[in-house]
Amino acid sequence: MIRKMQKNRVAGLIAGAAVTVAFCAIGRSDVPKTGSDIQTQQHDVSGNWPAFRGPNRDNISPDTGLLKQWPKGGPPLAWKATGLGDGFASIAIADGRLYTLGAQNQEAAVIAMDANGKKLWSGKLGSGSVDRPGPRSTPTVDGERVYGLDEVGDLGCFDTANGKQVWKINLARDLHGAMMSGWGYSESVLIDGDKLLCTPGGSAGTVAALDKNTGKVIWRSKALTDPAAYASLVPTTIGGTPQYIVFTGKHVAGVGADGAVLWSAARRGQTAVIPTPIVHGNLVFVTSEYNIGCNLFQVTGSGNSFKVEELYHNPDMMVKHGGVVLVGDYVYGISTKRRGILTCMELKTGKVAWTDKAVDSLGSIAYADGMLYVRSENGPVILVEATPDGYHERGRFDQPSRSGRNSWAHPVVFGGKLYLRDQDVLLCYDVKAK
Numbered sequence: 001m002i003r004k005m006q007k008n009r010v011a012g013l014i015a016g017a018a019v020t021v022a023f024c025a026i027g028r029s030d031v032p033k034t035g036s037d038i039q040t041q042q043h044d045v046s047g048n049w050p051a052f053r054g055p056n057r058d059n060i061s062p063d064t065g066l067l068k069q070w071p072k073g074g075p076p077l078a079w080k081a082t083g084l085g086d087g088f089a090s091i092a093i094a095d096g097r098l099y100t101l102g103a104q105n106q107e108a109a110v111i112a113m114d115a116n117g118k119k120l121w122s123g124k125l126g127s128g129s130v131d132r133p134g135p136r137s138t139p140t141v142d143g144e145r146v147y148g149l150d151e152v153g154d155l156g157c158f159d160t161a162n163g164k165q166v167w168k169i170n171l172a173r174d175l176h177g178a179m180m181s182g183w184g185y186s187e188s189v190l191i192d193g194d195k196l197l198c199t200p201g202g203s204a205g206t207v208a209a210l211d212k213n214t215g216k217v218i219w220r221s222k223a224l225t226d227p228a229a230y231a232s233l234v235p236t237t238i239g240g241t242p243q244y245i246v247f248t249g250k251h252v253a254g255v256g257a258d259g260a261v262l263w264s265a266a267r268r269g270q271t272a273v274i275p276t277p278i279v280h281g282n283l284v285f286v287t288s289e290y291n292i293g294c295n296l297f298q299v300t301g302s303g304n305s306f307k308v309e310e311l312y313h314n315p316d317m318m319v320k321h322g323g324v325v326l327v328g329d330y331v332y333g334i335s336t337k338r339r340g341i342l343t344c345m346e347l348k349t350g351k352v353a354w355t356d357k358a359v360d361s362l363g364s365i366a367y368a369d370g371m372l373y374v375r376s377e378n379g380p381v382i383l384v385e386a387t388p389d390g391y392h393e394r395g396r397f398d399q400p401s402r403s404g405r406n407s408w409a410h411p412v413v414f415g416g417k418l419y420l421r422d423q424d425v426l427l428c429y430d431v432k433a434k
Contacts, residue, residue, distance in 0.1 A: 049093040052138035052188030061368035061413040070395025081117030087134030094141035101135035108150035121163035126154025130184030142191040151184030167215040171200040178202035180249040186230040201228025219259035229273035239302035263306035289320035312350040322364030356391035368413040377406040
């Protein structure tokens with residue numbers, strides 16, 4: 001996957017590309033063009049959304065032809081599924097099926113549904129709960145296999161056809177893993193070729209590569225032994241060298257395809273480090289809350305010789321758990337600097353282009369077809385233009401069937417649909433323009 005994804009990175013956005021999206025797309029022509037247009041990834045031409053934040057882990061949807069203005073009350077609800085249990089997992093989409101994680105009576109399971117939300121099977125993953133009950137990671141689909149991780153560290157592989165368990169291990173017990181704090185494992189695992197990459201943390205090595213077919217350990221990052229945080233790994237290539245970006249409470253680092261630590265930057269995190277890093281070329285952007293803020297690092301070098309430089313650190317994009325997206329030259333996220341401020345920041349400089357209090361709470365964010373899909377954790381879902389010119393809202397609605405708990409599952413926009421998971425319920429909205 002590292003080499004495949006590097007091939008998918010292009011010198012700039014594909015201007016003028018007309019893309020028809022159902023479950024397949026290859027680029028975007030509608031992203032606001034600003035400066036150097038540094039958002040450069042294309043998307044998986046297989047037409048799947050197989051993992052947390054999509055095939056490139058950036059929460060950038062390939063969809064086009066979507067609504068640019070929502071009607072009063074929001075887009076039409078296509079269907080509603082229930083019976084998913086406790087948890088904060090989002091969804092993965094592959095070959096016309098949906099996958100998520102949920103827990104009933106503290107028993108976590110991987111759940112498969114058809115395209116209309118009908119449950120096809122449920123495969124038991126493990127038992128137990130940490131703090132708020134239920135899994136918080138999202139399954140990863142790879143061909144005939146789907147992989148899930150629950151909050152107590154049970155990691156399992158299941159057959160996508162019928163939910164039969166292929167193998168299972170526990171990151172804490174079997175890999176002697178350790179977390180930075182007590183909210184349980186939250187990352188969504190990464191599949192790269194024949195390897196499954198995950199971050200058990202601990203003295204044996206923060207990052208682990210497992211045989212995806214058996215769960216057996218191939219290597220550990222022995223030179224990096226930080227406790228695991230809550231962020232997911234990001235595969236990339238810098239200076240011609242494939243690597244995995246890992247984000248912990250102590251460091252941001254690049255780990256090579258053999259487990260060697262290629263570079264590392266000390267970066268203190270407090271309490272919980274959650275958002276997935278944003279990687280563009282040789283720039284790595286990270287953010288976390290608890291009075292820490294954001295950092296941009298520049299990584300240079302090749303082979304086994306790299307150096308890393310911090311370009312800036314500021315408190316303006318201080319994101320707790322909802323992630324950020326990079327569109328054009330700008331990063332968008334819900335900053336907690338002043339509690340729930342939607343913020344647009346220039347990636348290369350850290351300069352804030354605009355802020356707005358429309359969300360007024362914590363939340364998560366996704367991008368599709370020129371628009372930001374902003375989900376408040378306990379308030380509305382909002383459609384906003386993705387432009388550095390200022391805040392331009394294009395609709396909002398209040399999610400029905402609320403669980404009464406914070407809605408932390410990231411929204412997914414794919415195949416002309418908007419998916420919102422809230423504990424036991426999954427809502428699917430039709431956001432395709434008519």
